[in-house]
Amino acid sequence: MILKKIIAVFLLTAGIASNARGQAAEADYNKYQIIINTMLFNLSEIMENNRASDIVYETYVLADNAVRNNLVYARIDEDLETVLTGMTFNVYDTGGIFLSFGRSFLDTYSPESGIHYAILIHEYRHLHDYLKYGENYLIARHDEKEAYWYELDALRIEAEFIKHYLYGKYELSAFEAYVMYSLDNNNLNTASSLIFKESMDCFFYFHNLETGYLENRLSKENAINYLEQTGDGLIKAFLGEEDSFMAYMRFIEMSTYRKYLIKIFVTLMNNPAMTWGEVFEIYPETGRIYNYMSVIIDTERLNQARFLSSIYDFWEDDIMSRSRRGL
Numbered sequence: 636m637i638l639k640k641i642i643a644v645f646l647l648t649a650g651i652a653s654n655a656r657g658q659a660a661e662a663d664y665n666k667y668q669i670i671i672n673t674m675l676f677n678l679s680e681i682m683e684n685n686r687a688s689d690i691v692y693e694t695y696v697l698a699d700n701a702v703r704n705n706l707v708y709a710r711i712d713e714d715l716e717t718v719l720t721g722m723t724f725n726v727y728d729t730g731g732i733f734l735s736f737g738r739s740f741l742d743t744y745s746p747e748s749g750i751h752y753a754i755l756i757h758e759y760r761h762l763h764d765y766l767k768y769g770e771n772y773l774i775a776r777h778d779e780k781e782a783y784w785y786e787l788d789a790l791r792i793e794a795e796f797i798k799h800y801l802y803g804k805y806e807l808s809a810f811e812a813y814v815m816y817s818l819d820n821n822n823l824n825t826a827s828s829l830i831f832k833e834s835m836d837c838f839f840y841f842h843n844l845e846t847g848y849l850e851n852r853l854s855k856e857n858a859i860n861y862l863e864q865t866g867d868g869l870i871k872a873f874l875g876e877e878d879s880f881m882a883y884m885r886f887i888e889m890s891t892y893r894k895y896l897i898k899i900f901v902t903l904m905n906n907p908a909m910t911w912g913e914v915f916e917i918y919p920e921t922g923r924i925y926n927y928m929s930v931i932i933d934t935e936r937l938n939q940a941r942f943l944s945s946i947y948d949f950w951e952d953d954i955m956s957r958s959r960r961g962l
Contacts, residue, residue, distance in 0.1 A: 670741045671709055678752050687799035694792050697766055698759035707732045718743055718954045722754050724761035734758055743958035749805035750954055756796045760789040786831055794818040810950040828884055834891040841895040845902055855903050866924035886939045893928045
């Protein structure tokens with residue numbers, strides 16, 4: 636009876652059926668409706684009265700209440716082609732709140748597949764944040780820095796869920812195992828580098844530096860001196876790295892550093908009329924570091940993208956293999 640209740644309130648949009656034709660369309664509609672609602676029902680059984688992690692439980696309760704009260708709809712998104720990229724949370728201009736599912740994500744689901752629940756709870760966190768912060772959440776999603784905060788937050792919820800709700804009860808996929816390893820060993824820094832292509836440690840380095848400057852705990856000259864020392868160290872670390880995994884991590888550190896170097900200098904210089912050429916004339920060491928990093932990043936971009944693809948292929952192949960075995 637509970638399963639029927641969830642099916643009744645979690646409605647697939649009419650647009651799903653319109654993308655297919657005839658009886659096959661209706662079969663797809665019914666098949667995916669059942670899969671989605673079975674997944675939601677099984678997640679409710681995992682989470683029911685289980686406060687192993689308060690933040691995960693609170694996330695689930697708020698999101699689940701919205702689903703049960705007809706505030707959220709589902710749709711099939713043909714662009715979500717893999718399992719790991721198989722779900723998104725969207726709010727449209729009309730005000731409609733949607734969880735979008737890829738066919739591969741749904742076709743590989745089984746009740747014993749923990750990865751599907753982990754991805755679902757990640758998107759539930761985005762739903763939670765929208766319900767809690769409303770328009771401020773939507774505005775933040777258009778700001779690169781704020782959007783990363785929200786994604787990192789959702790990754791943490793996903794990792795806590797894997798650790799406290801799946802580990803020891805489900806056979807973890809290679810992706811889940813790595814996310815949990817990263818949570819326990821580097822506070823999700825390496826997971827962030829692989830999943831978001833952003834170094835969490837480098838991100839917070841800039842955040843703390845900027846906060847120190849704005850709160851008058853750090854002078855502009857000292858901030859720039861720290862930035863130059865750090866940037867030079869990142870370049871040397873990358874050039875001296877022989878391990879392919881660590882080389883990728885160093886590459887992401889440099890990429891993140893270069894991006895936020897420009898952003899923090901806007902704050903430090905406080906002169907919108909200045910060009911970057913003028914800034915680098917005043918601080919030639921900063922200019923040298925920025926330009927050297929740019930050459931390395933442009934040269935290495937393809938190699939590092941291939942390395943990252945090999946990791947994603949490994950994770951995805953592992954999930955597909957488990958799906959064939961019914962896990």
